[in-house]
Amino acid sequence: MEPTIEVTGLRKRYGRTVALDGMSCTVRPGHVTGFVGPNGAGKSTTMRVVLGLAAPDAGTALVGGVPYRTLRRPLTHVGALLDAGALQPSRSARNHLLWLARSQGFAARRVDEVLEQTGLGGAGRRRAGGFSLGMRQRLGIAAALLGDPPVLMLDEPFNGLDPEGIVWMRGLLGTLAAQGRAVLVSSHLMSELQHIAAHVVIIGRGRVLADTTVSELLAAAPSLEEAYFALTRDAVDFRGEAAR
Incomplete structure (x- = not known):
């Protein structure tokens, strides 16, 4: 399959809250694509829809041209880290991965x-x-x-990583x-x-502000940070004193 993520016209509501309002973007192979926006902008919802963990009210989300739910042995097509804490704490790191490995053959x-x-060999x-x-991030x-x-x-x-871990993550x-992989990274660390x-x-209130x-x-x-602030100035729902 072609290593791409294609999101087209995604709409999603949770009650009265509009999470996605016509979200469209494409993640192409061969480079890292940053996925950024204020809290509540729709980043996590978009990623969950792509992975079939949430159903959109409208629009499509495709991986390699097909919906995630149709993929056989999905871990051979898409690798995802959404929550580093999503593990059984009593299992060893190796057994956690063995359980996943056996489910995919x-x-x-x-x-x-x-x-x-x-870096978790030991x-x-x-x-x-x-x-x-930081270690849970590495396990994820x-x-x-x-x-x-x-x-x-x-x-x-990058959450929880020490300086050495951050350098390692950059290199990875x-x-x-x-x-030649398509790599989508959601992060608040503009630097x-x-x-x-x-x-x-860059997204805000469920819409793409810049692609x-x-x-x-x-x-x-x-800087990317300055560009981000300029684009999202009107898409932030809460502003602290320092941002006024």
Whole structure:
């Protein structure tokens, strides 16, 4: 399949709240795409719809040209990190991954490979419930990589990482994109996205505000952060004193 994510005209309501209001964007292979917006802008809802965890009221979300729910052995097509805490705390890190691997027919050696790739080779026998947030993030990345997928969707992958971990994550994301994968990264860390993303989709109140290259945004603003603030100024529902 072609490694792409295509979102077209997505609409989604939760009661009176409009989560998505005609969301459309495409994530293409070969580079990291940043996915940014204020809290409540619709980032998580969009990712959940793509992964079949939420049904849209209208519109389509396709991975490689087909709905996620139609994929056989989906972990070989899409790797996702939405919640690093979504694990059974009494299981070891290795057993957590083994459970996923067996559900997809992967060999146990693949579990050991992704543990080493994410720096958890020496912690695989430890209970995941005792992991720090940074280690849980690494375990979530290991799970996303398990099927060697051409498409990756990562929600706040830098959360909880120490400086060494942040440098490691930069390198990993760059390598995955250079391998021709489509890599979507949702993050509030504009400085990190400015370093690693070639493309960015900025959203607010369920709509796309900008879908362009980082270089184009930097041609009109001193930083990605400044460009973001300018575009989302009217799409923020709460402003603290410092933002007034």
